[in-house]
Structures are given as structure tokens and as C-alpha cells.
Amino acid sequence: MLDTSTDNAPEPVMQRPENWPTVGVSVVIFSLQLTEEERRLSVLLVRRDAPPFAGMWALPGGWVHYGEGLEQAARRHLRTKTGLRPTYLEQLYTFGQPGRDPREHRIAVAYYALVRNDEHELSAAPEREARWYSVDQLPAPLAFDNDAIISYALWRLRNKVSYAAIAFQLLPPTFTLTQLREVYLAILGTKIDPTNFRRKVEASGTIVPTGARVEGGAHRPPQLYRCTLSPDQLFTGPPS
Amino acid sequence: MLDTSTDNAPEPVMQRPENWPTVGVSVVIFSLQLTEEERRLSVLLVRRDAPPFAGMWALPGGWVHYGEGLEQAARRHLRTKTGLRPTYLEQLYTFGQPGRDPREHRIAVAYYALVRNDEHELSAAPEREARWYSVDQLPAPLAFDNDAIISYALWRLRNKVSYAAIAFQLLPPTFTLTQLREVYLAILGTKIDPTNFRRKVEASGTIVPTGARVEGGAHRPPQLYRCTLSPDQLFTGPPS
DNA sequence: GCAAAAGTGTTGAAGGTACACCCATGT
DNA sequence: ACATGGGTGTACCTTCAACACTTTTGC
Numbered sequence: 298m299l300d301t302s303t304d305n306a307p308e309p310v311m312q313r314p315e316n317w318p319t320v321g322v323s324v325v326i327f328s329l330q331l332t333e334e335e336r337r338l339s340v341l342l343v344r345r346d347a348p349p350f351a352g353m354w355a356l357p358g359g360w361v362h363y364g365e366g367l368e369q370a371a372r373r374h375l376r377t378k379t380g381l382r383p384t385y386l387e388q389l390y391t392f393g394q395p396g397r398d399p400r401e402h403r404i405a406v407a408y409y410a411l412v413r414n415d416e417h418e419l420s421a422a423p424e425r426e427a428r429w430y431s432v433d434q435l436p437a438p439l440a441f442d443n444d445a446i447i448s449y450a451l452w453r454l455r456n457k458v459s460y461a462a463i464a465f466q467l468l469p470p471t472f473t474l475t476q477l478r479e480v481y482l483a484i485l486g487t488k489i490d491p492t493n494f495r496r497k498v499e500a501s502g503t504i505v506p507t508g509a510r511v512e513g514g515a516h517r518p519p520q521l522y523r524c525t526l527s528p529d530q531l532f533t534g535p536p537s
Numbered sequence: 538m539l540d541t542s543t544d545n546a547p548e549p550v551m552q553r554p555e556n557w558p559t560v561g562v563s564v565v566i567f568s569l570q571l572t573e574e575e576r577r578l579s580v581l582l583v584r585r586d587a588p589p590f591a592g593m594w595a596l597p598g599g600w601v602h603y604g605e606g607l608e609q610a611a612r613r614h615l616r617t618k619t620g621l622r623p624t625y626l627e628q629l630y631t632f633g634q635p636g637r638d639p640r641e642h643r644i645a646v647a648y649y650a651l652v653r654n655d656e657h658e659l660s661a662a663p664e665r666e667a668r669w670y671s672v673d674q675l676p677a678p679l680a681f682d683n684d685a686i687i688s689y690a691l692w693r694l695r696n697k698v699s700y701a702a703i704a705f706q707l708l709p710p711t712f713t714l715t716q717l718r719e720v721y722l723a724i725l726g727t728k729i730d731p732t733n734f735r736r737k738v739e740a741s742g743t744i745v746p747t748g749a750r751v752e753g754g755a756h757r758p759p760q761l762y763r764c765t766l767s768p769d770q771l772f773t774g775p776p777s
Numbered sequence: 778g779c780a781a782a783a784g785t786g787t788t789g790a791a792g793g794t795a796c797a798c799c800c801a802t803g804t
Numbered sequence: 805a806c807a808t809g810g811g812t813g814t815a816c817c818t819t820c821a822a823c824a825c826t827t828t829t830g831c
Binding site: 518519 | 807808809810811812813
Binding site: 497517518 | 792793802
């Protein structure tokens, strides 16, 4: 985030007055990436090419235009910088400590997003180098206060996944119960009893079997499920 | 919030450029107010004296200065506009819809605060008319999107009070279990079994009897309890 | 004594964990 | 046949809502 170089509209960066804080958005994009026979919870980082923190990894993001909504700005930067159009995007927290940007006082409205594995074409024209990093193998110092932002996003995700039905956002439209359980494993890091997991998630009514089965496995073919919730129903309370 | 008239530092309001959004803070201050033998959950509103929405009631707040932290700005506006110095202040959400201020694109970082009943001296010199309103008797249209902000703050408070020990913030340092139960009643609106409430809150270990008792009541004198948690322990996860 | 609030004990329903067990498929 | 993951049944434990009951004060 917080790059002054590329953006869609002409932005008079240097003409910005010094006496008022400016506003940007940063997005923690979560996804499951396959590493050595294991799905790992990962976040997408982009490498900065301009100072400050040139060459370091940072969260994607950028300015908020005049007349532009915050979520709208977040989606725009994701689209132009990573090519992603996440279905789940939620505001996380607003970081406004004056020292977080060495150049000037910039406020960052942080969001977090969940994207499916099959949406992972990282843009037709990614403007800058982008990489998925496993959340427990992040590059050592990140730009700005992005370590704190990611930590908090992880905390929120781990909390929310245990009471809200958002895990589906990391999977394709149809999935097996084992896949869904592995999502919880990747996020929470704790093993879950397959038996009780099935009962719990079936009783919640948020998923329903499609009737189809997975062929080709080495063992008994599992059922395919799909989520019954519309995207609107995923948001538990926050406003527009 | 969002008044352009009075503030501490000289603020070149009219020189602010049109092409970037500006940033303010708004605070939903919760308190228990006694109305007809009943404690009611109330929020503090101030009357606007300048357009837009002149004469209407609004949340206290104002600009964020350059080099000033967000929470710091929230506390400053509370201090100067209402005289309150709340012990509990937590960021709520950031509202950035372009249309929320008819004059210009202003982003509001909303906070919510809990204040005790004995801190209710509403400032030695309140710069503007301020009043406590019961949350279910708010004045009809509030300025800006303040209705939405209060609704969301209420939602958050009701959620949080059921899993975090923050109800004490609305009571004096020592209190009876009945008083504490009435806080939950005022916030949640649901009656609670005194028996089970006692057990639950005692088992949690967050309160401890002081040994003292309340004299002068018409019946058996209850014990006085006090909270064992330091203010730091009240925050469950969010960053600095 | 009586009313009212403080405080205790017990029961039963609900939910969750652990685990033994059966089912279906490829090799 | 058998290994492996899919799927079912059940017993146990913890938590919590409900409610009857006892205690302590002022009048």
C-alpha cells in the first residue's frame, strides 16, 4: 500500500498539504496455497519499488480518491495491482499512528479479503511483483506497520471463522467436507474431529449436499457440498 | 462531529483542497442515566450550531490534526466539547461514504466510549449544548449518518458485553451484583436470572467481594464487589 | 411476623467431545 | 482381502436455564 507512483487518476502527490493527514487503504488478502501436499493460509504481498521502504514487501493498497467509498477504493487497488476481485471483503481497522509512514501522516483503513483458489490468476498485467506468503513464513520486516495489520487480520479471521460461515469463501463453489475441515485446520491450526465437524456443520444448515460425488479418489468417494448462503448473508452486523 | 467552527488549533478550513477526502472522528459515548426509577442506556449528543445540519443533534467529534493519533484526537474532542475523559474508548468502524457529508467528502473514524455515572459533570465549559438521550428515544433525524453509527455501536456493545468484561466501566469502582445485573439489563434489554448471573460472574473471577456491605437499604444488605481487571486487560485483541 | 432482596442447592435439557463402529471404494 | 477415508451411533461430560428453598435485614 501507500505507494505514490502508479494509480489510475492523476494525483498531485507533492501538492498535498502537510497540515492534514491523508487517507489510504490496505488489504490483507487471505487464500489457501498448496505447499508440499498441504494447504497453507497465505497472504498476498507486493514488492515496493519506490521509497519509503523501497524493495520491501507490503500489503496491496493505495490512495482513496475524493468521492470514492472506502471499500470501493480497496476493490479498485486490488483490481489494478493484483487483478483480484474478492467476493468477501470486510473492513478490519483504521491505523492512524502519525509515525507509521516516515514521510507524512497517513491514515490507513485496513480491509481483509478472502479469495478462492481458482481465482488466483494474479492479474493479466500485474503492475508490480506479487507473491503469496504463508502466514507463518512472512518476510522479516514488512513495510510500514504492515506486520501489525496482518497480525490483527489473522486474529480477526481466526475469531470470525469460529462463529461465522466464511470458510466457504476460500473454497470452490462445491467442496467436500474434508476440504472444508482442512480450511479450518489451515486457519486455526488445530485438528478437528471429522465426526463432530460433520454434525456441527450439517446441523447449522449452511451447507447442503449436491448429490454429486468426487470420482477418481483412491477410496470411498465423498459427497460434494455447496454453501446455501448468499453473499449478503455472510456479513454479521456491520453497516453498509 | 464534523463541525468546522470551533477547535483548538488554527485550522484553515476553507483552504482544504477539494480533491482529497478529509478525516474526522466521531464518538458514541454510552452511559447509564437514571430516568423514573430506572437506569437507561444513553448516548451523549451535542447540538450543531453551524451548517450543515445546524440545530440538529449529532455525535461529538471533529477533525484529526496532522501528527495526531486517532484515539488521541477522539479524546481531545471529548475533553474540549464535553469535558469527559472516558476510561474505555475503542475504535468502532470507519465510515467513508462520499455522500455522508453534503459539503465535501469526509471520512469519519467512529469510536465508542463507556463512562461511569460519577463522571457525569458535563464539562466546566461545554462549548455547546449537550444532552444524554436514551438509546430508544433518540431525536428523530440525526445529523449526517449518525443514526447508522449509533446503531452499529449499540450492536457492538451488545455483542461485546456478552463475552468481554466491560460492563464494570459503566459503574463506580465498587458495586453490588444487582447493580451489575441492571447494567446488563439496560444494555441487552433481557431479564437475567439473579441466581445464575451470580454464579456465572463469580466463576469468571473478574470480580471479587470487598467485604464491605451496603447499609441503609430497606432489606438485607448486599455485598460490594470490585473488578479485578486492570484497564489494559479489557481490550481483547485490537492493536495499539 | 412479613415483605423484599440476598444468597444456596438441585434438577433437567442442550451441546460438545471422545471414540467405537460400519460403509464404500481402489489396489 | 485390506487399507483408507467416508459416514453413523452413542456414552459421557460440561454448561446453563429454571426454580424451589433458605437467610438476613427494615418495618
